[in-house]
Amino acid sequence: MADHTNSVENSEKHEFYKKKHREQMKHQVVTFVMMIAFTLIAFGLVIAEVSAMFTIPIILVLAAVQVLFQLYYFMHMNEEGHQWPAVMIYSGIFAAVLTILALTTITWW
Amino acid sequence: MSTTANQKAGIGSVLWDYLTTVDHKKIAILYLIGGMFFFLVGGLQAMLIRIQLIVPENEFLSAQFYNEVLTMHGTTMIFLAAMPLLFALMNAVLPLQIGARDVAFPFVNALGFWLFFFGGIFLNISWFTGGAPDAGWTAYAPLSVFSEGHGVDYYSIGLQIAGFGTLMAGINFLVTVINMRAPGMTYMRMPLFTWTSFIASVLILFAFPALTVGLFLLTFDRLFGANFFNPDMGGNAIIWEHLFWIFGHPEVYILILPAFGVFSEVIPAFAKKRLFGYSSMVFATILIAFLGFMVWAHHMFTVGLGPIANSIFAVATMAIAVPTGIKIFNWLFTLWGGQIRMTSPMVFALGFIPTFTIGGMTGVMLASAAADFQYHDSYFVVAHFHYVIVGGVVLGIFAGLIYWWPKMFGTLLNEKLNHWFFWLFFIGFHLTFFLQHFLGLMGMPRRYWTYLEGQNLDLFNLISTIGAFFMAVGTLVFLYNVVKTQMKGEKVSGDPWDARTLEWSIPSPPPFYNFKQEPLVRGLDPLWIEKMQGNGKIQPAEPLGDIHMPNRSLTPFMISLGLFIAGFGIMYQGGMWVLAGIGFATTLGSMLYRSLKDDIGYHVHKEELEEEGDGSNG
The missing domain is CATH 1.20.5 (Single alpha-helices involved in coiled-coils or other helix-helix interfaces)
Structure with missing residues (x-):
């Protein structure tokens, strides 16, 4: 009896973590893609020779967001x-x- | 590991024991010895200063030697006396107060001590090699850059080494408090001394890097031809002042917060009441730390930052009076209606409250930027910071030492001599420094080696010097008391004060593993709860089991020794470069040895523990 409930609990736990990991994986892929996009935007602005007054603040903001992504999604600060x-x-x-x-x-x- | 093996230890084995120890209680004793030694050195320098100023136009010290003594008095007292003595208290009781068996990183703890020790020795070797630092403890550029000889080099390198040690000690206490608390010891059940030490460690973590950077710039300007502080080459001399005070102002809170913590332990214990407004005390501590980071420029009102910057920093500075006021009132309300016992730690605490309040009040006066143009660099400032540092930190350190002396050594200092010490020191202190407020208002500038006759400064300076002698005699009484008590070696119980917190629930001095079983904490002041609602003993949170302990190691000593040797090579250069090679090789080699060798410690077995009683304070 005890064994039975344990195994039920375990499988529930297993399911729970599986779901959680899947979600985490999704988040990591999404942020990874976004970070690549940010890098492309930054490079694109410089290559397109957009005014520096516009480019510099944008790059700084993108950098700050990337740091937050890095800390929260890749270094698990959101957990x-x-x-x-x-x-x-x-x-x-x-x-x-x-x-x-x-x-x-x-x-x- | 039986206790009888240590009974007849020779001097050599005791020395080896302390050189290689990683036990927080022994490191506390090392910090105490080191800090006390430098406290006496700094005190001697203070006496030289006061003897020089006893009469006008005195020639007791030469002007150059006076500058050196003055610089070293400040540097020694702040970095080499007050900080290590506070670390002695933190090491001795912080792990015990949260029910831990040691700090989080025992090895790093030992490294922190040895770095401080060698940094302090390095700084003081300057006396014998052609002159100590002479640019003031603040070492303002450009004076410090152009100061002749190697004095200021000793300052920059010595403080750099000692500063590494402080930073490590700070990080260690942070991790200890976050990770090593016993079951039930939530943040809001931690004793106030643990809280204030924790917050002081946060300040160390964020403030000391500014000093590290500043000292590196100074070292490079002086020794390697850099121009960070040279306006002709695009540098800026004001940068040093900013960096120094970005570190320096949090530093004074690093000193005072643990002292506040000591009083917050002593007052409830001897008023037989729980601390009034515990959560507001915690909140006020955090608020002081937060505000402490945005007030540094109040040391620089006369630099010419402009009215807007001066106003912002003036308002921020005055705001600190609010959380400090909360603390003062909480102590008073704790006393209110308590059953007060006039033990010597309590007398120190009661002496502290009015003294510190006077210091805080002159602080608000100085915070007013417009008025500060008058007070700046006068004896008024000297009087102010001695009121907060001696009246706050030093009284706190001695209250803590006397209060926790039984926990550190198992003996009780003679109460009668402690009271003599207090009254001599306290009266001497006010004689010395109260009149300096007026000397400042009468126009006497600080740091000058002498003054002229007939300016009405003679009498107050004479009285001030007499007061300094009272303080010196008081300190000697304390030293006599220590020697007498330790010679007699009369052991006391684990809880001689009938106190409230966890450290008093175990024997004095505690066994090397502190707690035989991890204690179960049921609330604030856990021992008092058990005294009132239980059987007076802390309940264990775990069955008796093996205890994992760290191995002793000489490596921290070797790492620090290497930096000490390398310092001379960097300073003297030329043929002495070989010393830098030897020093850095020793340091890096020791670090490599530490990294490659697996040191997993050892276990004290359950069977051995069972032979040694129940581990309670009885």
Whole structure:
């Protein structure tokens, strides 16, 4: 009896993880394709010699989104148990951005 | 591994034991010895400064030697005394407070200590090789770049080595708190000392890289012909000030937060009440850390950043008074209606509250950018930061040392002598520094080696020096107390203060594996809960089993020694380059050895543990 319920539970678990992995795989493929597209767009803008005022911000935004894709989908930050790495990464980004912002505005500008 | 084997250890084996230890409790003792040594060195320098200023136009020290003593007093006290003494407390009790058997990375913990130790020794060797650093503890460029001799090179390389150690210690405590908490020890059940040490470690993680970068730039400017701080070559001297204070301001919170934590442990224990407003204390700690990163430019109001930048940083600085005020009131409300016991740690805590409040108040005065143009670089600033650092950090360190002394050594310091120490130190402190507020307002600039007669500065300087002697005598009383107590060696129980937190539930000093069985934590102040609702003993969360322990290792010592030797090669260059080769070979070789050799530790077996009692504080 006990064995029976266990095996039922196990197969349910198995199904659950199978589904989860399939979903994960889908996400990874989608983000991978999008990252390739982003790279092509960035290169395309430069090759097409679009105005630098337009190209530079676009490339920076694309880069930021790519970093987030990388962290969340490929390095699994979207899963449970990654709150501390997230807090630390964002605090680090906060400290670094603050430093650079202050130096650019009050020293280098 | 039986305890009797250690009974008659010779001096050689004790030395070997400490050179190779990875046990957090022994590393705490190493930090304590190292920090205390440098505290006395820094104190001696303080006495030289005060003797020089006892009368106008004194010739006790030469101007150059005064600059060196002044620079080294600040550098030593911050980097080599206050930080290691706080690390001593963190190492001694933080793992015990969360019910861990060691820190997350025992090897890295030892490495952190030895890097600090060799960095400190490196810095102080400068006294014997033609002059110590003389550009102030802040080493502002361009003065630090053009300072003659090798003094400032000792500063930049020595602090670089010590800084690596601090960074490693900080990361270690972060991982320890996140991963090593006992069952039931949720974040909001952690003792405040653990919380503040945790937040201080976050600050270390984000602030020390700025110092590392700054020191590298300074080293390259001085030794390798770089021009980072040279405006003629496209550099910028102000960059150093920014980098230094981006590190330097969080640094003062790195120092004060653990001290706040100590008081948050001492006050509830001796008021026999749980801490008032626990969650607001945690919140205030995080808020102080957050704000601590956006106030550094208040050290630079007179640099010429412009009115907008000055205003932003002034407002941000004043905002820090809010979370700090929350803490002060929470301590007062904890005292309110408590059954107060006037033990010596409690007296330190009670002395701290008004002293620190005065320091905080002058801090708000200094934060007002317009007024700061008057106070800047005067003795008012000196008085302010000694009120917060001595009145906050140093009183906190001594309160913590006296409070946790039984946990570290199994003995209790003599209470009567502790009270003598407190009153001598406390009265001496206020004599020394209270009048310096007025010396500053009367126009006495800081860092000058002498002053002229007939400017009404004579009397206050004399009184200030007399106060410094009171502090020195107080410290000697403490040292005498330590020697006397350890010579007598009278053991006390595991819980001599009738305290509340987990570290008091095990014997003093704890066995090397700390907890025989992982403790089950049922709430905030777990030991107190068991005293009130249970049988006074912490319930185990696991059956008795084998304990996995790390092996001892000399490698941390060798890695640090290598960097120490390499430092001389980089500094003196020429034929001395060979030292850099030897040093880096030692460091990298030791790291390679560590990486290639599988060291999986050992197990203490269940049978051995069963012979040693139940592991409780009895």
